[in-house]
Amino acid sequence: MDEYSGSMGSDADVAALASIVGEVEGAAAVVRAGQVAEVRALAAAGQLAARQAAGSPAVVRAHDMALRSVAAELGGVLRVTDRTVQSRIDEARDLVEHYPATLVAWETGRITRGHVRVITDAGSVLVDASPERRAEFEAAAISRCERDTPNRVRSEVEILAERFAERSFTDRHRDAAAERRVRVVPGAAGMSDLIATLPTVIADGILDRLTQQAQIIVDAREPGNAGSAFGARGAGDAASAGDAEPDRRRIDQVRADVFSDLLLAGAPALDPTASGDGEGSLGAIRAQVQVIVPALTLLGVDDGPADLVGRSPIDAETARCLAGDTHSWARVLTDPVEGTVLAVDRYRTPWPQRRFLRARDQHCRFPGCRRAAIRCEIDHTIDAAKGGPTALWNLAHLCQRHHSMKQFTRWKVRQLPGGVLEWTSPTGRIYREDAPAPPVSFTPASIGTTAVDEPPPF
Structure with missing residues (x-):
């Protein structure tokens, strides 16, 4: 051979x-x-x-x-x-x-x-x-x-x-240009791509400015690469100079961190709410996300992921950081056997039903939809116009798309005990949408008792 x-x-x-x-x-x-x-x-x-x-x-x-x-x-x-x-x-x-x-x-x-x-x-x-x-x-x-x-x-x-x-x-x-928009594409390991569709000249200008700003940060590092307090903790985490970790970020990482800071904390150049020399209200708006954190993760007992509702899992360290800085959070009481949500208490909120439903539903309750509850509408399963009461057993979160579809097409839904929604398609197929798995469990003695409206018998 x-x-x-x-x-x-x-x-x-x-x-x-x-x-x-x-x-x-x-x-x-x-x-x-x-x-x-x-x-x-x-x-x-x-x-x-x-x-x-x-x-x-x-x-x-x-x-x-x-x-x-x-x-x-x-x-x-x-x-x-x-x-x-x-x-x-x-x-x-x-x-x-x-x-x-x-x-x-x-x-x-x-x-x-x-x-x-x-x-x-x-x-x-x-x-x-x-x-x-x-x-x-x-x-x-x-x-x-x-x-x-x-x-x-x-x-x-x-x-x-x-x-x-x-x-x-x-x-x-x-x-x-009239179709310009911003969207998020969930990725792996708690990361996502934030995509802005913009005119090319604007996009190129944004990248150039970010690059210039990032280069100044890199050039300002002290000898030995320890001149920044920004460190590995991420954007906006200001530490004292003595506690600062050496800044070893690559320029791509610095660019991303500057980009995040500008969008989360900066004020728009054009603000229609401004008057005279006074500042408008747009700069005071802060980002809002809905995160479900298991109790053991919150306490640092384990490092299991938390759920950024409507998106994807996030890491435990980020979840604990968000929980420590938030001014509003919910505690969920679940059935110790079946795991269904029984009651919720939440600080600094005047809407008992809304907080209960947000904790129970987590996202839109149409099969397969993951839009977060904070971006959905609360729908009467039995229409209020047809006598449906504003009671917990008759309410569920639906995004605008599926809310209107329920109203204007032959899709039908009824709510069963435990927050279960049973959808019937126009061809008669039935899809059962169970309430999401409860993220946190508490013993009844730890939070007391909260009354929940009783549904009709089925």
Whole structure:
């Protein structure tokens, strides 16, 4: 056996590899067929919602409610949130209705799903183009995608789309700037990405200013890298100079800490509440988060994670720091056997029912939704207009999206003992939404007794 054939393995190894390649190719074809079938089904679901809303006097609201309802039904089957399904429905309709040749090219294996994403993303600038120009762009883009990988063709396809666009880049930028926003993407190990979608010149300016400020902090360190009291504790944790830990932060870390300080403690340059020479009220607004901390973690007995409601777990040290600085907190009494919330006491709050429900629900009570209770509405399970009382057994937190869906679609809900919500979808499927697991348990003798409204018998 020569050196070359030895490095490649025996003929049997080559045959085995050929067999594996064939299996992978066959599996990829099956996956592709399934993905295309799902896209067509999701597009059909969106078209069904549009037909349901046709002829309604409130077309916009009716269409949105119909789409929400359909998305929630599919979400229960796919075990993802209805928001995710609704987004996928919109993407599927766009592909099926506006890029039929791309869908066929994908279905026949000429291009991959990554190529499809490149074409549809680039084609978003053709929203006002005629069907003929869009089809011309699509044909040219498919031809280019057939010859290379998605990453390599992306820039060429984007430039190609610009050539077919009806509107100028300036006009499109003006519209895009109207969609500027800030969002949080939860990550791992108690970290998240804070993403601001801004005009490029503003974003670049922000990064430049942060870099300059961070560089000054780094340059101001005393010899030996111990000139800052900022240390490893994080933004805003001022310690005396004698107790300061050496500042060994990298410039990326300093930039992030300065960014956090400016947003959490700084005042906006434009404040419509300011009058004359007086300062406005915007600078006095402070961030608010809802955190569930187990008692043992709070006491330092263990370092288990706490729950930043609606987001993701956070580390014990941060949770204890927040608990030590907060002016308001809740203590939860739970059933020692079943774990259901029985009562809550909270300092400095005038709303007994709100504090109880916030502690019990923690987040929106529609299946799969994780929006924190502090950003939800309190809904009467049995509508107040139909005689439903403002009692604990008839109240639950719903985000605005699912609150309105309950009002304007065929989704129905009833509340069972223990704060359990039983949702029934338009097709008759039942989804049981149990109250979240209680984060803290206290013995009854430790906090006394708090009366809770009694629900009707079931």
